[in-house]
Amino acid sequence: KAGVTQTPRYLIKTRGQQVTLSCSPISGHRSVSWYQQTPGQGLQFLFEYFSETQRNKGNFPGRFSGRQFSNSRSEMNVSTLELGDSALYLCASSSGGTNNYGYTFGSGTRLTVV
Amino acid sequence: QKEVEQDPGPLSVPEGAIVSLNCTYSNSAFQYFMWYRQYSRKGPELLMYTYSSGNKEDGRFTAQVDKSSKYISLFIRDSQPSDSATYLCAMSESGANSKLTFGKGITLSVRP
Numbered sequence: 171k172a173g174v175t176q177t178p179r180y181l182i183k184t185r186g187q188q189v190t191l192s193c194s195p196i197s198g199h200r201s202v203s204w205y206q207q208t209p210g211q212g213l214q215f216l217f218e219y220f221s222e223t224q225r226n227k228g229n230f231p232g233r234f235s236g237r238q239f240s241n242s243r244s245e246m247n248v249s250t251l252e253l254g255d256s257a258l259y260l261c262a263s264s265s266g267g268t269n270n271y272g273y274t275f276g277s278g279t280r281l282t283v284v
Numbered sequence: 285q286k287e288v289e290q291d292p293g294p295l296s297v298p299e300g301a302i303v304s305l306n307c308t309y310s311n312s313a314f315q316y317f318m319w320y321r322q323y324s325r326k327g328p329e330l331l332m333y334t335y336s337s338g339n340k341e342d343g344r345f346t347a348q349v350d351k352s353s354k355y356i357s358l359f360i361r362d363s364q365p366s367d368s369a370t371y372l373c374a375m376s377e378s379g380a381n382s383k384l385t386f387g388k389g390i391t392l393s394v395r396p
Contacts, residue, residue: 174327201381212388213328213372226383260327264381272318272380275327 172197174263174276182282188249191279195242195263201225202244203273204236207258216259219244251283287311290373290387298395303360307373307387310354314375314385317349319358322370322389331371332358333380363394 175194183189195202203226204216215228219238236246242263248255258280262273290307297303305319316335320328332347334340334356340347346359356375360367370391374384 203381203383205384205386213374213384213386215383215385218383228383262327262381272330272333273384275329277325277327 174261174274176259176261176276176279178279179277180280180282182284183251185251185253185283187251188247189251189281190245190247191259191261191281193244193246193261193263193276195244195261196274199263199265199274200242201264202238202242203262203264204244204246205260205262206230207260207278208256213260216246248281253283255281256283257281285310287385288373288375288387291390292388293390294393295390296393296395297363299363299365301363301394303358303363303367303392303394305358305360305371305373305390305392307356308354309356309375309385311375311377311385312351312354313377316376316378316380316382317347317356318374318376318380318384319345319347320372320374320386322372324369328372330380363392365394365396368393 201220203218218226238244258278262275319332322328337351344361348357370389372389373387
């Protein structure tokens with residue numbers, strides 16, 4: 171069974187640019203969540219999508235947005251990049267119901283803003 | 285004060301040692317408690333999950349939750365070099381797969 175696939179693995183962008191990250195969840199999983207991981211703040215919740223609807227949102231500025239497609243694949247977008255957006259962005263999928271299995275995380279996209 | 289505090293480490297132990305990892309939290313609404321393990325260049329993987337207070341054992345790993353003290357622990361018995369990784373505690377109000385609040389993680393190194 172294929173895991174959670176995130177593309178690209180690495181990205182280098184310039185301040186002020188925008189970026190789109192992609193996540194393909196495990197087949198059959200309808201929920202996709204995004205997290206930002208930095209050395210200073212650790213893992214922080216960005217948002218969750220379930221059946222193409224945003225179900226939950228963390229405390230990030232509006233420059234961070236996401237969407238989910240009918241096949242459950244998800245993208246997140248960061249506009250007007252700042253140096254502080256440099257981080258590992260992790261996508262996690264789950265079946266979406268209340269369960270004991272938690273998330274399955276992808277290996278992440280490492281974004282560097284210069 | 286952050287919602288979840290975790291000992292910063294790093295932690296280095298000899299092979300075979302018992303390892304104790306701890307987190308404290310301030311949000312009394314947390315009901316779901318997890319430990320994730322993250323190897324270098326990988327995403328976190330779920331190691332242990334506990335609902336509400338109590339103990340849970342899985343092989344060499346034991347998770348404990350004390351909601352009255354707002355304190356959770358992970359014990360690793362007979363630690364192995366393959367246990368060398370970053371360990372993150374995580375908590376949620378509404379489910380193991382719903383808006384987790386993580387500790388910052390502690391890096392464990394098990395020396396052969």
